[in-house]
Amino acid sequence: MLAPSHCLPSVLLLFLQLCPLYHCSTSTPLEHKPLFSFNSTWEVLGPFQIGTREATWGADPLEFNGGFRNLEYDPRAVFRSSLLTNGTAYWNITIAETSSSTTSGNASLSVGYSNVDWDFLKTVYGWASVQYQAWARGELVVGGNETQHIILHTDAILEFWINDTHSFGGDFYSYRNAPPVLHLEPGRHRIDLRLVRDVRAFGGILKPTIDVVVGVEQVSGSLDLAKPGILMSDVIDGKLATPHGSVTLRNTGARDIEITGIHAANVSTNVSTLFPLLRLSTDSQMLVARGANDLTSGQATDDRAENAQGYGIVIVAGQTRPVAFNITLPTHKASSLAYNITYKVIDSSEHLSLEVTQDLKHVSAYDPHKITFLHPGGIVSYAMLRPPAKNATCRHKQTKVPVLLALHGAGLEADNSMVTGALDPVSDLCAWIVFPTGVTTWSGDDWHNWGFADVEAAIDVIPAWIRYGNWSGSGVDTDRWIVSGHSNGGQGTWYAVTHRPDKVLAAIPVSGYASIQKYVPYELWQPADPRRTSVISASMNSYRHEMLMANARSIPIQQQHGEVDDNVPAYHSRFLAQQLQLSGANSTYHEVPNQNHWWDGIMTTPELIDFYYNQTRSKEKLPRELDEFSIVVGDPGDMGSKGGVRVTQLEDPGQYGRVHVKGRTVKTSNVLSIEFGPPFWKDAIMIDGQTLELASAAANTDTPVSVRLSGDTWVTEAVSTTKKSPSRRGRQLGSMRAILRTHGPITIEHPGTVNTSHLALQVSRNLHQYFRADTIIFSKTANSASANVTGNAILLALGDALEGAVADLPIQVSSSGIILRDSRGREQRYDEARGSVWLRPLEGERLELVLWGADDEGLTQAARLVPMLTGVGQPDFVVLGEEAKWKGVEGALALGFFDSQWQVTASSFVS
Structure with a gap:
């Protein structure tokens, strides 16, 4: 029998009390101890206020x-906080x-x-409060006698330190797509986690806790599959x-790796089933699309000679990359596929x-099934497709039928039966039903430019699917969309309606939010000059749908919302219904x-079912010829046409542009250039x-002017000239x-130092x-x-070593x-600048995002602003001072927009 604790010697008692903290044990044999273990006792400091997406x-x-990294645990230390009683925050365990x-x-x-009166704060500030x-500190203990190769999962965590190494980005949505690779020696490793509670990620109704997971997994220290299996149809x-396929690979070693080929493993050696969809030419480092979404390119040919030369795809140490290729089946009845990925470590001859x-x-x-296609970003994506049924209720002589888009909500895969089964009760609709992914379960950027490019690529692949599969049913009209979606997909429906009005036949937004700013108000940010905050707000103009409702005029819309919705309050739909009426x-x-x-049954209520059938049978012509309409534009790069009219440039991108058309009379505000397209504008x-006069400027009747x-003065220009x-x-x-x-993978160039290599990898991750x-x-x-790359670029630069400067760029x-040269032509010098981020032009409508730092710490500060989460608000350029950290x-010393000539606009903030 063990003695009661009060009878134990004091030294032994102290030892046992400390065991949970230091993972000691007196009974477990050494060979049975886990290789990795976290301490159960974490030191936490907080809470402190933060606004929506402000981190x-x-x-x-x-x-x-x-910084938290320089603070040691001290239960007596006091920190000022606006959230707690007496305005003070302390350490706790x-x-x-x-x-x-x-x-x-x-x-x-x-x-x-529990010592914060959350309920009272919510009565004043709502969900923003x-x-x-907060910050939390713990330890990871690595056992064994040698360096361990691991990946680090940071579920619901945005920022962290491992020992003295800082990382920003984390895994806020718990995707586990690209965890960092660590090489840790045996012993104790300090982990500092920045904890950020975000209502869109954690919810606004439940108890306001921050729930996170940090985890490690042992990896090979070489090339691993980052995702099991092959993404394929x-x-x-x-x-x-x-035929498009993709594997996601991770280099978990300490040296760069080159992919030299991908070969089918389950066919005879005299036949190659490798059909590279993308290959990286060894002389130019350029990704070349082969076949893209033309599915006929997937026919059997022998590409072994080309493949023997190697892809030349380099995966740097710690990087995760998707690798795309074409697939054929070994037999019609095959139940599985196997491929061998051959690779070598750079500067090594061993394969x-x-x-x-x-x-x-x-x-x-006829069932919903997975199709794959090439996203403009050079990756293979997928969607679920349901062609018109044999008993589809098409009207007489309707040879081409519309596309019905069904946009999923946040956190769902498109192949989830909750998504694909939502329209089962209307299985005989006369439409091609597409369930897009938006690439990720949160649609990357809320069905905006990256996610919406995925939607349009999924639509565009349908004609090739018809040819490839010898489809004999109804054809498809890829320019006639009925758009539906739930929750985040409902918001995506509003985006489609307001940004592609000439292609939207009808819309069904269900339980969708109006805009990010309306979902969770941008209260409780650190105080800032209203001119600064106005720039942040203006950088999200294109996604404030309540401001864009004029674009929805003439489009039949059936809204639906649950009365007691505690996730996306019904206020959003009520509010937009009112704005539509106005x-x-x-x-x-x-x-x-x-x-x-x-x-x-939320997507097939009686009201929605009637709307689906009425709209799929609609004979209305698109684009609509409208006698009177208005267009509101936040970002012409996002915007399609309405009534054949498309705004292509704004005078000041920091303000909305507006066009009002009545008959042949056009009035504009803050608009610099417009395209008038056929068939209405001649x-x-x-x-x-x-x-x-437009007719004299058109090359032919099918060419926009x-x-x-x-x-x-307004002047005409040939589109080819513009x-x-x-x-x-x-x-x-x-x-x-x-x-x-x-259009293609993004290139990331860095100076080659230890810190810039780490930051380039962080941006990639x-x-x-x-x-x-x-x-x-x-x-x-x-x-x-090579200068021939088709994708955009990111450049990391330190000090005055900036490559490829654009002579007339104002920064x-x-x-x-x-x-910085402001809108009046005056030069402003920022010798105190710590970091800066700005866009600059490349040929062929390409862009380069420059990340500059006065030193490594300043560059780290700048790298945070690479677009990642929606709702952050990042304008065209930002100059950061030291104080931006808190x-x-x-x-920010300066931030704002570039106009059509790449000059700073008057709406920018320049101190």
């Missing part, structure tokens, strides 16, 4: 004290739930503060629905291989009594009181998020984590990417800091 800007009050095995370890933390931040009648297998899913062509739009609003955010128009404001213009156009328009409008994007990383000391680097936006 990207810094806004950490502990940075005023040198939180117990984590931990688990360990021979190859992994996890710690789950739930941090909450249950967003807060389903099989229909013994044939792949589409190694990794096998990947995938079970095949055989389905009927805009003269055609809409119907149905609120379902006593229903919450989701219920079985003759003379009256624009801002000036008569302008571009008109541009020159001084106070495309060659050096002015800012097309994919270059918009704020920093325009970098996501890439974040882009893959949140968008599953592909990136090519290279250092200035290595071979540079320049000097030996003492940043020089003041957030108020610590």
